Amino acid sequence: MHTFKILSVLLTYPQQETLDALGEMAEIIERETHLSNVHKKAVQSLIDSYRGADLLDLQERYVALFDRGRFLSLHIFEHVHGESRDRGQAMIDLLELYRTHGFELSARELPDFIPLFLEFLTQLASREQALQLLRDAMPVLSLLGARLAERGSRFHVIFDALADIAGEPEDIADIRRQAAVEGEDESLVNMDAIWEEEAVSFMAAGEPCQTQTGTVNPITITPRDQILKSPRNRSL
Structure with missing residues (x-):
């Protein structure tokens, strides 16, 4: 199913090879029949948005969207286990x-990275097995798609396409409602606070090599709430 491969590439950090293969x-x-015409057109529109675009601009937008917080993390288990020990075991199982299935990763790759997961599905001989694994991941993928849609990002069409292939999870209405009402990504808020604290500390330092008196207030990291409210599927 080459459609998975295309969606994987579109969800990966843009490279010149990406632009060359548009x-x-x-x-x-267009050729494969896994997507409805509506979703084919949506994905084609995303592909068209890359044409003539500056590669550096595409890369900067990608990093700003996916690499600066947890809400839009492209790692599946971030949205299920957070930083708990269960995440490590889930990684090992995956x-x-x-x-x-003979799918080997490099030492730097994490198995729950969504583009990598989609590439794995492409290589499975059994279409039904690929679909079942995709269905297992759909609560997380649908949540990401809903969050991207709420932020006006066209990348939501990738997750909409995956839902078109696998079907939406039963609690899709709750997932969309959650995406609509949740506040700011706390990891971004805390990162901004860290930068502000660093700036204040730097400005208060006075002359070079001068010892600073007083204690800098520590940054309090808000405990992570359970993001995904649907039951966890242990097969992933």
Whole structure:
């Protein structure tokens, strides 16, 4: 199912190779029958948005969207386990699944990275198995799609396309409602606070090599609430 591969590439940090392959990707999306016409057009529109775009601009937008907070993290288990120990075991289980099917990762790759997960689905011989694994991940993927839609990002069409293939989770209405009412990404708020604190500390330092008196107030990290409210699927 090459459609998974195209969606994986579109969800990966843009490279020159991405721009060079836009025509081929558009042809594959048009040729394959896994997406409805509505979702084909939406993905084609995303592909078209890359045409003529400056690569550095695309890369900066990608980093600003996906790499600066947790709400839009492209790591599946971030939205299920957060920083708990369960995340490590889930990673091991998923990595073992990959290896069972001959899908090897480099030392730097995390198995729950969504573009990597989609690439794995592309290589599965059994379409039904690929669809079942995708359905297992849909509560997280649908939440990401809803958050992207709330932020006006066109990347939501990728997750809409995945829902078109696998079907939406039963609690999709709750997921969309959550995305609509949740506040700012706390990780971004805390990062801004850290930068502000650093700026204040620097300005208060006075002359170079002068010892600063007083104690800087520590940054309090808000405990992470459970983001995904649907039951966790242990097969991932």
